[in-house]
Amino acid sequence: MIEIRDVHKSFGSLEVLKGVNLSVEKGEVVSVIGGSGSGKSTLLTCINGLEPINSGTILVDGVEVHAKTTDLNKLRRKIGIVFQQFNAFPHLTVLENVTLAPRKVLGMTKAEAEEIAVKQLTHVGLADKLSVYPGRLSGGQQQRMAIARALAMSPAYVLFDEVTSALDPQLVGEVLDTLKLLANEGMTMICVTHEMSFARDVSDRVAFFHQGVLAEIAPPDEFFTAPQHPQTREFLSNIR
Amino acid sequence: MFNYTFQWRQALQKLPLLLDGALVTLQIALMSMAMGIALAVVLAVARNARSRWASAPATAWVEVSRNTPALFQIYMAHFGLGSFGIHLSPYLALLAGITFNNAGYLAETFRGALRAIPGTQLRAARSLGMPSIQAFRLIIMPQMFRIAFLPTTNQMVWAILMTSLGVTVGMNIDLAGVTQDINVRSFRTFEIFAIAAVIYYLIAKSVTLGARLLASRLFRY
Numbered sequence: 001m002i003e004i005r006d007v008h009k010s011f012g013s014l015e016v017l018k019g020v021n022l023s024v025e026k027g028e029v030v031s032v033i034g035g036s037g038s039g040k041s042t043l044l045t046c047i048n049g050l051e052p053i054n055s056g057t058i059l060v061d062g063v064e065v066h067a068k069t070t071d072l073n074k075l076r077r078k079i080g081i082v083f084q085q086f087n088a089f090p091h092l093t094v095l096e097n098v099t100l101a102p103r104k105v106l107g108m109t110k111a112e113a114e115e116i117a118v119k120q121l122t123h124v125g126l127a128d129k130l131s132v133y134p135g136r137l138s139g140g141q142q143q144r145m146a147i148a149r150a151l152a153m154s155p156a157y158v159l160f161d162e163v164t165s166a167l168d169p170q171l172v173g174e175v176l177d178t179l180k181l182l183a184n185e186g187m188t189m190i191c192v193t194h195e196m197s198f199a200r201d202v203s204d205r206v207a208f209f210h211q212g213v214l215a216e217i218a219p220p221d222e223f224f225t226a227p228q229h230p231q232t233r234e235f236l237s238n239i240r
Numbered sequence: 241m242f243n244y245t246f247q248w249r250q251a252l253q254k255l256p257l258l259l260d261g262a263l264v265t266l267q268i269a270l271m272s273m274a275m276g277i278a279l280a281v282v283l284a285v286a287r288n289a290r291s292r293w294a295s296a297p298a299t300a301w302v303e304v305s306r307n308t309p310a311l312f313q314i315y316m317a318h319f320g321l322g323s324f325g326i327h328l329s330p331y332l333a334l335l336a337g338i339t340f341n342n343a344g345y346l347a348e349t350f351r352g353a354l355r356a357i358p359g360t361q362l363r364a365a366r367s368l369g370m371p372s373i374q375a376f377r378l379i380i381m382p383q384m385f386r387i388a389f390l391p392t393t394n395q396m397v398w399a400i401l402m403t404s405l406g407v408t409v410g411m412n413i414d415l416a417g418v419t420q421d422i423n424v425r426s427f428r429t430f431e432i433f434a435i436a437a438v439i440y441y442l443i444a445k446s447v448t449l450g451a452r453l454l455a456s457r458l459f460r461y
């Protein structure tokens with residue numbers, strides 16, 4: 001379970017998170033929507049400790065992420081994150097990209113890691129690209145590889161940071177299909193997204209981020225048909 | 241007027257001696273590069289460090305090594321350290337001087353290469369649970385070496401040519417030293433230096449070609 005309690009976060013004098021509260025249960029899929037620059041992506045990088053916070057607490061399975069005594073490297077093994085910009089490692093083949101962390105971080109043998117990697121890459125439809133370098137892949141393929149790379153660590157949670165925003169429109173579908181597949185398998189996911197149909201069809205709850213706080217959070221039916229917060233209504237009317 | 245008679249045969253008889261010297265030259269250049277690269281990685285990282293205790297000495301090293309003559313650096317390693325009671329042989333002084341120079345130049349090359357790698361690469365590696373040193377070694381360094389490969393090859397050529405400065409501190413077993421020795425004994429100055437120059441050229445050229453071959457094997461992406 002991920003519990004976010006009254007989290008504040010500033011970059012210099014700019015406060016991007018102004019008291020965020022959210023808990024995500026095991027097996028739940030939560031989509032976070034909201035305008036650009038509202039702090040959605042920052043929240044994700046705070047959850048796995050890539051960014052420090054100014055106040056509040058974030059607990060992952062009861063462990064406080066920003067406590068000084070927390071072993072972040074260990075904690076990050078169970079929190080996968082997939083970025084907007086794919087972040088494929090260009091000097092490694094697709095298979096090496098996916099096996100690297102299981103081998104070097106989890107200490108698996110090459111054979112063990114490859115077995116898992118091939119399984120995950122097959123899962124995302126890249127079984128025929130194992131020995132290819134990321135530079136030869138399309139954006140959609142690179143992003144699916146990045147998903148497989150995160151999953152190869154068998155994380156308990158996966159955070160998706162606008163994973164389709166940098167893709168050509170015709171490649172968005174293949175990545176969203178992969179996310180749907182994961183959601184149906186019961187993976188716990190927090191997805192920052194601009195894909196409203198995805199948020200509606202796949203999530204258990206949808207959260208609306210506005211001016212540094214979660215203004216509204218509700219199951220998708222309720223959220224899209226009867227939004228309570230005026231800002232949510234305005235946001236939804238603008239994108240339709 | 242022009243009354244110098246070329247005596248190539250006499251000069252060419254010294255070829256085995258020159259080739260022995262060439263081996264020493266190559267040896268010093270290779271060692272100074274190996275140590276220079278290792279030091280340069282440390283310097284490049286230290287220069288970017290937030291702590292002044294790390295960045296200041298690194299900056300000083302880079303500034304001095306790049307903005308003073310290599311000849312002076314070798315002189316200092318031999319005579320300069322000598323006045324403090326540290327006596328390096330000509331061989332070691334030459335090696336130390338060139339290593340100092342290589343490290344300074346390569347540190348800047350590497351620092352530039354590090355800047356060219358997107359910061360998100362490190363974030364991606366860290367988010368997979370890699371400690372920072374591991375992330376640097378496995379993700380950042382390989383990409384850095386690729387970007388810096390050609391300038392590093394240049395530095396290797398420069399290192400080979402710099403070894404010739406060793407004659408000024410009494411180095412007499414490398415190619416320049418042997419050439420100079422033969423010259424003062426035979427006075428076949430033009431021939432001996434011409435042959436030595438060809439050998440320098442061939443060493444430098446084969447390093448460049450070798451590097452190109454290595455690059456095509458190492459960097460398949």
